[in-house]
Amino acid sequence: xxxxxxxxxxxxxxxxxxxxxxxxxxxxxxxxxxxxxxxxxxxxxxxxxxxxxxxxxxxxxxxxxxxxxxxxxxxxxxxxxxxxxxxxxxxxxxxxxxxxxxxxxxxxxxxxxxxxxxxxxxxxxxxxxxxxxxxxxxxxxxxxxx
Amino acid sequence: xxxxxxxxxxxxxxxxxxxxxxxxxxxxxxxxxxxxxxxxxxxxxxxxxxxxxxxxxxxxxxxxxxxxxxxxxxxxxxxxxxxxxxxxxxxxxxxxxxxxxxxxxxxxxxxxxxxxxxxxxxxxxxxxx
Amino acid sequence: xxxxxxxxxxxxxxxxxxxxxxxxxxxxxxxxxxxxxxxxxxxxxxxxxxxxxxxxxxxxxxxxxxxxxxxxxxxxxxxxxxxxxxxxxxxxxxxxxxxxxxxxxxxxxxxxxxxxxxxxxxxxxxxxxxxxxxxxxxxxxxxxxxxxxxxxxxxxxxxxxxxxxxxxxxxxxxxxxxxxxxxxxxxxxxxxxxxxxxxxxxxxxxxxxxxxxxxxxxxxxxxxxxxx
Numbered sequence: 001x002x003x004x005x006x007x008x009x010x011x012x013x014x015x016x017x018x019x020x021x022x023x024x025x026x027x028x029x030x031x032x033x034x035x036x037x038x039x040x041x042x043x044x045x046x047x048x049x050x051x052x053x054x055x056x057x058x059x060x061x062x063x064x065x066x067x068x069x070x071x072x073x074x075x076x077x078x079x080x081x082x083x084x085x086x087x088x089x090x091x092x093x094x095x096x097x098x099x100x101x102x103x104x105x106x107x108x109x110x111x112x113x114x115x116x117x118x119x120x121x122x123x124x125x126x127x128x129x130x131x132x133x134x135x136x137x138x139x140x141x142x143x144x145x146x
Numbered sequence: 147x148x149x150x151x152x153x154x155x156x157x158x159x160x161x162x163x164x165x166x167x168x169x170x171x172x173x174x175x176x177x178x179x180x181x182x183x184x185x186x187x188x189x190x191x192x193x194x195x196x197x198x199x200x201x202x203x204x205x206x207x208x209x210x211x212x213x214x215x216x217x218x219x220x221x222x223x224x225x226x227x228x229x230x231x232x233x234x235x236x237x238x239x240x241x242x243x244x245x246x247x248x249x250x251x252x253x254x255x256x257x258x259x260x261x262x263x264x265x266x267x268x269x270x271x272x273x274x275x
Numbered sequence: 276x277x278x279x280x281x282x283x284x285x286x287x288x289x290x291x292x293x294x295x296x297x298x299x300x301x302x303x304x305x306x307x308x309x310x311x312x313x314x315x316x317x318x319x320x321x322x323x324x325x326x327x328x329x330x331x332x333x334x335x336x337x338x339x340x341x342x343x344x345x346x347x348x349x350x351x352x353x354x355x356x357x358x359x360x361x362x363x364x365x366x367x368x369x370x371x372x373x374x375x376x377x378x379x380x381x382x383x384x385x386x387x388x389x390x391x392x393x394x395x396x397x398x399x400x401x402x403x404x405x406x407x408x409x410x411x412x413x414x415x416x417x418x419x420x421x422x423x424x425x426x427x428x429x430x431x432x433x434x435x436x437x438x439x440x441x442x443x444x445x446x447x448x449x450x451x452x453x454x455x456x457x458x459x460x461x462x463x464x465x466x467x468x469x470x471x472x473x474x475x476x477x478x479x480x481x482x483x484x485x486x487x488x489x490x491x492x493x494x495x496x497x498x499x500x501x502x503x
Contacts (some may be wrong), residue, residue, distance in 0.1 A: 085308055112470065166429040168390055175382040182375055188363050194496045204499050211494035222382055222483045225476060234328055241332035242391075252343035 004131040014038040019128045025029055025061040025116055028125035047139060058122040062113045069106040073099050185214040244269025320352035320473050327477040331484045334447075338488055342442055345436040345496060358500030361426060363415050363417075364458050370413050371489065374448075377406035378486040385479050397459060403482070404455045407448055414445050437496065445490055447485055454478060 006062045018027055031038065046052060051053035080095030082088075189210045191200050199208050219225040225234055265273065276320060317325075349358075384399035418438070428438040458478055461471055 100453060107461065107474075109459060110465075158450075166501075168386060171386045171389070172383070175379055175386070179375065179379045180302060183372075186368075186371055186375065187392055189498055190364065194364065205489055207494050207498050214490050218378070218483060218487050218490070222378055222486075223480065227466070233325060237325075237332055241335050245335055248339040249346060250345045253346050256347040 001070075005116050005135045006128065006131075007135075010043075012037040014039050019124075019131075023124045024063050025121060028058060028061075028128075029056045029119050033042065046136060050136070052129060052136060055126075056127070058118045060118045061116045061121055063116060065109075065111065067106060067109075069102055072102050076102065174221055174224075178217050181217045182214055182219070185210050185217065189214075314502075319469075323473045324476050324480065327480055329430040331480060333486075338440070338443065341436070342491070342495065344430065345433075345440050348436045349500065351432035353433075355431040356426055358437075358497070361421065362500070364496050364497075366413055366417055367493055370410050371425070371493055372411070373406045373410040374486050374489050377403045377410070379481055380406065381479055381482045382433070383474065388462075388467060388472060393462070396462060398456060400439045400459050400462075404452055404459075407455070408451050411445060411448055411452070414441070418442075437439065440496060441492065444485070444488055447488075450487060451478070451481055454481070457473055 003020075006018055006022070007016040008020075009016075014031055014033070017031065035041075044055070076095045076099040080092055080099070083091035083095060186223070189207055192203060194207050219238070225231060225238065227235065303402075325451075380399045380403045384396050384403065387395035387399055421434075427433045427435055455478065458474060465471055
């Protein structure tokens with residue numbers, strides 16, 4: 001009974017057009033938006049024609065690398081805040097200095113993104129399309145929820 | 147997303163480098179600097195001499211400050227009224243709205259409160275003298 | 276990718292007039308849509324600069340709160356000194372000149388990095404930094420002098436708000452100088468890489484906005500306060 005399409009409530013806007021949980025790249029191909037409620041229009045037409053839109057051309061997608069820096073900086077910010085409240089001036093200096101060092105370390109990265117290859121994008125999106133095809137078959141035009 | 151410098155919109159701080167020569171670019175900054183210096187000097191002059199009628203000095207200073215901020219925005223931040231700058235101008239307008247509400251609103255409300263509150267002991271004694 | 280039009284032009288568009296999943300968003304499509312976004316997302320530099328511009332505008336909000344506090348507390352001097360007894364116009368004029376010139380040299384560094392001239396970029400950034408340091412030193416000396424005379428932030432609400440708003444600006448300048456030093460080191464080591472140029476752009480925005488705030492600051496705090 002679990003919904004596999006990422007669109008359990010027959011949504012109207014584009015956030016329902018991707019899987020749930022969404023993949024790292026969100027959308028396999030960037031959607032063109034021509035007006036309000038684009039996803040609703042697409043679904044209506046899909047049901048009318050009884051077929052999904054043709055498979056798009058998949059390309060590799062760049063996504064940012066993960067980093068613990070935000071968490072570490074927040075840790076030192078907390079220390080700094082605590083020290084400021086209690087007038088522990090040496091600890092304030094330590095906290096600020098450490099936050100600055102972490103900032104420089106983060107800024108010095110040479111590789112900030114990694115690429116998801118087109119085959120992986122295709123594989124993940126095809127799985128979603130299978131789920132959408134099953135949804136389509138379950139919602140025949142005569143008596144569909146539209 | 148591709149690399150720097152292509153499509154329609156322009157961000158604040160940008161002057162498309164292939165549109166201006168280096169000297170024209172520098173000229174823009176120089177002109178802005180000269181204007182800003184003049185406006186700053188005028189501000190100080192207004193306060194420390196009797197050129198302007200005294201009760202009007204705060205307004206004069208505000209006008210000069212707004213003018214100088216405009217000079218900064220146009221000549222240093224390259225904020226223009228061109229359509230490719232619309233996003234930046236709108237964002238700035240919204241920022242200005244919030245600032246006006248926060249500062250103007252606070253002064254207005256606190257002023258009213260001040261007027262309507264009972265004077266403190268200190269103030270009452272001073273009124274008696 | 277051909278241009279998209281109203282429904283009915285071709286098989287794909289019959290099913291999906293908005294061509295969801297057709298990948299037109301790489302600056303190549305001409306969507307018949309409203310707004311300026313036709314042609315896909317903007318370049319990274321534009322997006323980064325716009326995002327940073329929004330952040331700077333949001334940074335105006337704490338400043339406007341502190342300004343509002345100072346404006347409201349103009350008369351809360353608690354039998355202590357008022358503005359005109361405290362502020363020395365010469366110092367303020369020199370500080371303003373330092374910051375204004377540093378804004379100009381920051382612009383010069385942007386011009387130099389536009390033509391990828393490493394020497395002049397570093398020289399302009401260095402001068403910007405030195406002027407910023409001069410500004411901070413003068414301001415710190417002023418503060419120390421005030422505290423020494425017993426007119427520190429604890430003396431009255433007026434002085435508390437004064438130290439808060441001017442101090443907040445000074446903290447921003449200090450953080451900016453740390454950033455500036457890091458940028459200079461990065462340009463020296465890594466050259467004019469695309470992401471470093473984007474950071475330079477953000478730093479330019481930051482430094483110019485800081486000067487704009489100083490214009491408002493010296494007008495309201497020093498000059499208008501002077502008149503009371």
